[in-house]
Amino acid sequence: MRVTQSMLYRQTLATLNERQGNIMRAQDQIASGTRLNQAKDDPVAMSRVMRNDDMLTTLKRHDANIASLSSRLSFVEAELGSVSDLMHRARELMISGANATQSAESRSTLALEMRALGEDLLRIANGQDGQGRYLFAGQDDATTPFVEAAGVNYQGATSARQIAVDQSATMANGLTGDAVFLNGPAGDLFAMFDELADTLEMPTPDAASTAQRNADMDAGLTRVDDALNHVLDLRTGLGVDLQRLDTAAERISALQISVQTDSSGLRDTDVAQTLSQLAQELTALEAAQKTFTRIQSLSLFNYL
Incomplete structure (x- = not known):
């Protein structure tokens, strides 16, 4: 041609x-x-960058969930620490009350403090996190979990809210009040403090009543120890969860850096x-x- x-x-x-x-x-x-101002500049690279952007959005959401969950579980763990302190003090009161040198008046004073510990326990059980959500109400964290009506009654949920911390993993955002304060090996902890106070105030006009009070004191100490061990187990579980969250946060941070680096190499x-x-x-x-x-x-x- x-x-x-x-x-x-x-x-x-x-x-x-x-x-x-x-x-x-x-x-x-x-x-x-940037060398990718529009898709036609490099369709394959642009598609990969868009997938990376979607992944970063998901990672950012999971990272925020982990931060929020870590904060909330830290509140829960701190409150359980306060419960442990109450139990230790209750144990001290029971040991002191078991001393034969105590008078009826001094035991009555110990009983008053024991009932005050029960009131403190109720305040802890209705504790809130930094956002005003109840810590021990389960999924119904806008509802006051414990109310006084012929005893202390639980009106929260029996399961905790599940929060996504990974593509395929969720974690409970706390503990339910019934599991912590009502259904452990020591039973109803609110009732326990009242019963321990009743034991301290028990009149002992004769040897038989004294023997009964001593037996009840021993049983009360055992119950307090059961409660302490129960709370310790719960705190240990929370510690494990907090470590898992730290590990998940580190993994997400590493993934974010990797994905951002990949996108930068494609886009910049x-x-x-x-x-x-x-x-x-x-x-x-x-x-x-x-x-x-x-x-x-x-x-x-x-x-x-």
């Missing part, structure tokens, strides 16, 4: 337009700092490389312009 001047003209003009487009694209990449402009390409395109454009000028001159000469 014979190459005509008009064909050379069109081909050279197309080359000029292509070079100018490449130059503009390189300049835009340098100015914006390699300035040195792009400057080199720009210089090459400018040189090629200059050559194409000279060729185009010669073709135009030759075409004009043919008309003379």
Whole structure:
């Protein structure tokens, strides 16, 4: 096929337009700092960056869940620590009350403090986190879990809210009040404090009543120890959960860095490389312009 001047003209003009487009694209990449300004710049890379962006959104949500959950479980653990303190004090009162040198009046004073410990326990059981949500109400964390009505009654949920901390893992956001304060090996802890106070106040007019009180004191101490061990087990479980959350947070942080690095390599402009390409395109454009000028001159000469 014979190459005509008009064909050379069109081909050279197309080359000029292509070079100018490449130059503009390189300049835009340098100015914006990204080589993926639109999908057509690199469809495969753009698709991968979009998947990475979706993953980062999910990781950010899980990271926020972990931070919130860690804070809440730390509140729960601190409150259980306060429960342990109450139990230790109750144990001290029972040991003191078992001393044969105690008078009825001094035991009555011990009983008053024991009942006060029960009131403190109720305040702890109705404790809230930093957002005003009840710690021991389970999923119904907007509801006051324990109310006094012929004893202390639980009106929270029997299961805790599950929070996503990974693509395939969830974790409970706390403990339910019934599991902590009512259904442990020591039974109803609120009733326990009243019963321990009753034991301290038990009159002992004779040897038989004294023996009964001593037996009840021993049983009360055993019950307090059961409660202490129960709370210790719960605190140990929370400690394990908090460690798991720390590990999950570290894993998410590492994944975020990895995904961000991958996206950066795909999206960000390699300035040195792009400057080199720009210089090459400018040189090629200059050559194409000279060729185009010669073709135009030759075409004009043919008309003379």
